[in-house]
Amino acid sequence: MKDYYAILGVSRDADQEQIKKAYRRLARRYHPDMSGGDSESEARFKEISEAYEVLGNAEKRRRYDLFGEDGLAASPFDRGFEGFSSPFGDIFNLFFGGGQGRGRATSPRRGSDLLAVVEIDLEEAYSGVRREIEVPRHESCSLCGGSGVEKGYGHDLCPDCGGEGRFTRTRRSAFGAFTSTITCRRCGGTGEINTHPCTQCGGQGIREILDLVEVMIPAGVDDGDRIRVSGKGEAGQLGGPPGDLLVEVRTREHHAFTRHGRDLHAVVSVDMVEAALGAELEIPTLDGKERLQVPAGSQPGDVFKLRGKGMPEVHSRGRGDLYLSLEVRIPERLTAEQKRLLREFQRARADETGGVMGRLRKAVRQKV
Ligand SMILES: [Zn+2]
Ligand SMILES: [Zn+2]
Numbered sequence: 001m002k003d004y005y006a007i008l009g010v011s012r013d014a015d016q017e018q019i020k021k022a023y024r025r026l027a028r029r030y031h032p033d034m035s036g037g038d039s040e041s042e043a044r045f046k047e048i049s050e051a052y053e054v055l056g057n058a059e060k061r062r063r064y065d066l067f068g069e070d071g072l073a074a075s076p077f078d079r080g081f082e083g084f085s086s087p088f089g090d091i092f093n094l095f096f097g098g099g100q101g102r103g104r105a106t107s108p109r110r111g112s113d114l115l116a117v118v119e120i121d122l123e124e125a126y127s128g129v130r131r132e133i134e135v136p137r138h139e140s141c142s143l144c145g146g147s148g149v150e151k152g153y154g155h156d157l158c159p160d161c162g163g164e165g166r167f168t169r170t171r172r173s174a175f176g177a178f179t180s181t182i183t184c185r186r187c188g189g190t191g192e193i194n195t196h197p198c199t200q201c202g203g204q205g206i207r208e209i210l211d212l213v214e215v216m217i218p219a220g221v222d223d224g225d226r227i228r229v230s231g232k233g234e235a236g237q238l239g240g241p242p243g244d245l246l247v248e249v250r251t252r253e254h255h256a257f258t259r260h261g262r263d264l265h266a267v268v269s270v271d272m273v274e275a276a277l278g279a280e281l282e283i284p285t286l287d288g289k290e291r292l293q294v295p296a297g298s299q300p301g302d303v304f305k306l307r308g309k310g311m312p313e314v315h316s317r318g319r320g321d322l323y324l325s326l327e328v329r330i331p332e333r334l335t336a337e338q339k340r341l342l343r344e345f346q347r348a349r350a351d352e353t354g355g356v357m358g359r360l361r362k363a364v365r366q367k368v
Helices: 004-008 016-030 039-055 058-067 087-096 122-127 272-277 336-353 355-367
Strands: 114-120 129-140 166-173 176-183 206-217 226-229 245-251 258-260 263-271 279-285 288-294 303-306 322-329
Touching: 004 016, 004 039, 016 039, 039 058, 114 122, 114 129, 114 206, 122 245, 129 245, 206 226, 206 245, 263 272, 263 279, 272 279, 272 322, 288 303, 288 322
Parallel strands: 114 245, 263 322
Antiparallel strands: 129 206, 166 176, 226 245, 258 263, 279 288, 303 322
């Protein structure tokens, strides 16, 4: 338990005037705007202020003497600002040349958006998929509705700044007086403090949760697309609405298909004999199988288009196409029988190729 008398360096039977004097002396020394704002002085100043809040008020001091700190937290009677004798007004007049006024509470603010990244397969992008994502986020406290104050209570006037939210500091020098404004550290400029923090959130107004959020990823979703899940972002402030969750979709590389917008591309492989004689192939697609008729005399790099067999478009009936480019395999090893047959085939073709010059002419003609 904190000994407020020791903190202020006064005896237990000190009168109000002695307590006030002790406080003023210490506050002058440790005030963040006087001490240069190192953390030790700041902590000390907070302690001093806390002690004076209690001992400087006859009723609070009496309860503290009787029950200790517990006597301070539980009483429903010391509401509002009347409990403070507001010594701060005069101390700040003394230091900074005061100014009185009510603090202004900041207005409700919408929570920020959160971004989650989800990796899916191309098959899932093709047909759409439902995902559950664990989202660590803050939620407005259900008990206090985000105010951070226990039910039935309100905020108190900040004793540091007297509700002003800021200090005006005047420095005098040979060149004249310089005035600067400093935001109150204790209340963060709101002019109010919370003396009855909510028991569920400890005055934060928010609590951290691990939320299981369901997100529907629509068919046709593309790499980098973002899906907005409304209200699943960070909690709002002071009763403001929560932000949204943005789910960014990344598509894993597929072993066979490459996506270009709504079209799909793949390489289909045939044997040189199949390319020469023609073949009917069965092509595995993202949702089944398709037949592809490779005509006789097909060349390496020939492209076949399967209309409407590409990716679907999000929220539309449109569909891309599937492009299949032909790769022709040349056998690397031949059996003796296969060699014999190919030589026979070569002899049969000899008169058609027209020797070395014919081959060369053809190559040059193709290049031009
Ligand atoms: Zn303040
Ligand atoms: Zn709460």
